[in-house]
Amino acid sequence: MAVYTEISNDELAAFVAAYDIGTVTSLKGIAEGVENSNFLLTTDRATYILTLYEKRVAEPDLPFFLGLMEHLAERGIACPLPLRSRDGRALHRLAGRPAAIITFLDGMWPKRIHPFHCRELGAALARLHLAGSDFPMRRDNDLSLGGWQQIFGRCRDDADRVMPGLSDAVARELAGLEAVWPAALPTGVIHADLFPDNVFFIGETLTGLIDFYFACTDAFAYDLAICLNAWCFEPDGAFNVTKARLMLASYRRVRPFSTAELAALPILARGAALRFLLTRLFDWLNHPPGAFVKPKDPLEYWHKLRFHQGVAGPGAYGLD
Amino acid sequence: MAVYTEISNDELAAFVAAYDIGTVTSLKGIAEGVENSNFLLTTDRATYILTLYEKRVAEPDLPFFLGLMEHLAERGIACPLPLRSRDGRALHRLAGRPAAIITFLDGMWPKRIHPFHCRELGAALARLHLAGSDFPMRRDNDLSLGGWQQIFGRCRDDADRVMPGLSDAVARELAGLEAVWPAALPTGVIHADLFPDNVFFIGETLTGLIDFYFACTDAFAYDLAICLNAWCFEPDGAFNVTKARLMLASYRRVRPFSTAELAALPILARGAALRFLLTRLFDWLNHPPGAFVKPKDPLEYWHKLRFHQGVAGPGAYGLD
Numbered sequence A, B: 001m002a003v004y005t006e007i008s009n010d011e012l013a014a015f016v017a018a019y020d021i022g023t024v025t026s027l028k029g030i031a032e033g034v035e036n037s038n039f040l041l042t043t044d045r046a047t048y049i050l051t052l053y054e055k056r057v058a059e060p061d062l063p064f065f066l067g068l069m070e071h072l073a074e075r076g077i078a079c080p081l082p083l084r085s086r087d088g089r090a091l092h093r094l095a096g097r098p099a100a101i102i103t104f105l106d107g108m109w110p111k112r113i114h115p116f117h118c119r120e121l122g123a124a125l126a127r128l129h130l131a132g133s134d135f136p137m138r139r140d141n142d143l144s145l146g147g148w149q150q151i152f153g154r155c156r157d158d159a160d161r162v163m164p165g166l167s168d169a170v171a172r173e174l175a176g177l178e179a180v181w182p183a184a185l186p187t188g189v190i191h192a193d194l195f196p197d198n199v200f201f202i203g204e205t206l207t208g209l210i211d212f213y214f215a216c217t218d219a220f221a222y223d224l225a226i227c228l229n230a231w232c233f234e235p236d237g238a239f240n241v242t243k244a245r246l247m248l249a250s251y252r253r254v255r256p257f258s259t260a261e262l263a264a265l266p267i268l269a270r271g272a273a274l275r276f277l278l279t280r281l282f283d284w285l286n287h288p289p290g291a292f293v294k295p296k297d298p299l300e301y302w303h304k305l306r307f308h309q310g311v312a313g314p315g316a317y318g319l320d
Helices: A009-017 A059-074 A115-134 A145-155 A166-180 A220-231 A241-254 A259-286 A298-309 B009-017 B059-074 B115-134 B145-155 B166-180 B220-231 B241-254 B259-286 B298-309
Strands: A024-030 A037-043 A047-052 A092-094 A097-103 A187-190 A199-202 A205-209 A216-219 B024-030 B037-043 B047-052 B092-094 B097-103 B187-190 B199-202 B205-209 B216-219
Touching: A009 A024, A009 A092, A024 B199, A059 A097, A059 A115, A115 A187, A115 A199, A115 A205, A115 A220, A115 A241, A145 A166, A145 A259, A166 A259, A166 A298, A187 A220, A199 B024, A216 A220, A216 A259, A220 A241, A220 A259, A259 A298, B009 B024, B009 B092, B059 B097, B059 B115, B115 B187, B115 B199, B115 B205, B115 B220, B115 B241, B145 B166, B145 B259, B166 B259, B166 B298, B187 B220, B216 B220, B216 B259, B220 B241, B220 B259, B259 B298
Parallel strands: none
Antiparallel strands: A024 A037, A024 B024, A037 A047, A047 A097, A092 A097, A187 A216, A199 A205, B024 B037, B037 B047, B047 B097, B092 B097, B187 B216, B199 B205
């Protein structure tokens, strides 16, 4: 659930006057984005998204995120384009916070995943990876192995409250992944959080990718592994190999991947499952009692991790 | 904070197809309305508000609320117009709840109240009262004297936790108001919740009145008393007689009020203050600990009540 920083109308009018987008006719807080305050901003010319960056997004990272969106949008990726004000800047301040106006994207995120969603997503992810390949900035993935160790260190003593034996199981998995984590895969900008609520569709057409605030520099195939976990399991926990095959095949048609990337998929999928298991575990153990926002179930990702531990090879994901 | 019922895209498409408003291009939950789930619904033709009525709004009251908005909008009041689907109905069901699509109103609610806001509000309230005078339906005000007694019965034992002596003070005020509450004032449809967040402006122009889900049949002057409390006190608690004078004078230019209405204002203002004191007190004592939504301070309305207890007559509100 988003935070809603209150913006006075005078402050807003002054802020918008720095841009060439007309005058404000409406501003409504929207329930989109977990880390920031997002508003639907309407002017007499068009509708935009106004984002105030709350404390969970590190301010020094904002030029990377905004620069990346601009880079991708200019290369035809259906992602928000940060607007530049008349003085050329995309990043401003409003209500005491870093703030940006980005373009509004049509479409709705799919609440129920059909195979065609996975097919479209695979191609869009590959296009994103290609379009980002000449983006000059770099941001390390702070939610890779080192980050997992840190988060685990802060919740390992309480992990068994969620499931008996979870703490030891996670410790073993972490150690195992450290020993075999692939270091030399093709690398570039990845989205790193491309869950269904960050992907818009109208009918069967993918119309938008949003929320680039976990984007970083890491292995392309790790992004695919995150998507395998987020899109190819059914609500009952079963892995849907048809969806996985469609996603990977349509990705590969746009950006062919190497034998090494293919071979690494099971390990990457375990790592991706562990990453969300750990962040959800931390949120689960640290949310205030009775809070409005119910944290997501960490064990959903424990079950996904168990699935990937059991696969014989990348063929389990429908690839030949 | 609004509730967000999740709507599947297929359900939404089928729902919207019953109307003649084009096809859906976007749906975003918005932070507007405390009692319902509100969404900004965009089609290839226009933008609308989709409301799902959650359990705090009584379903049998919905024809009154929707019929009233239609009645007022047809008479030129800047309020949402409920759309009728092709079969002529304004009230439908979606995601297991009563649902309606209403028109989108431009404008923003004022976060800081200037005197011109009060001037515009007074005239708009009078126009609303006149436009509603031939509305044929009736809805008793369940948050008048009888309702206050009920709410107080459910929180009197705990009231002193909020302020020592509050329980006795409220009991005395309730008894006092019951003895003198005016019974024969001009009556009709009132909004009954016209706080700043329910009134939209662009610049100095009032562009919309929203959230008619407390509307009922009661004394017109009681609606004015609610607005006096909601708009004419400064954040530091001081009563701003300039704002009150502007509000009442501009109201009176559109709908002149009788000597009896004028004379009743201090009592009505005490009642209006007690009404919000009691509902806030109840919410304060009954919200889950650590909840995301911080309940509003009931004592804000205790101080307003104290002010009105001390006035010598309606002259205190700037009227001559």
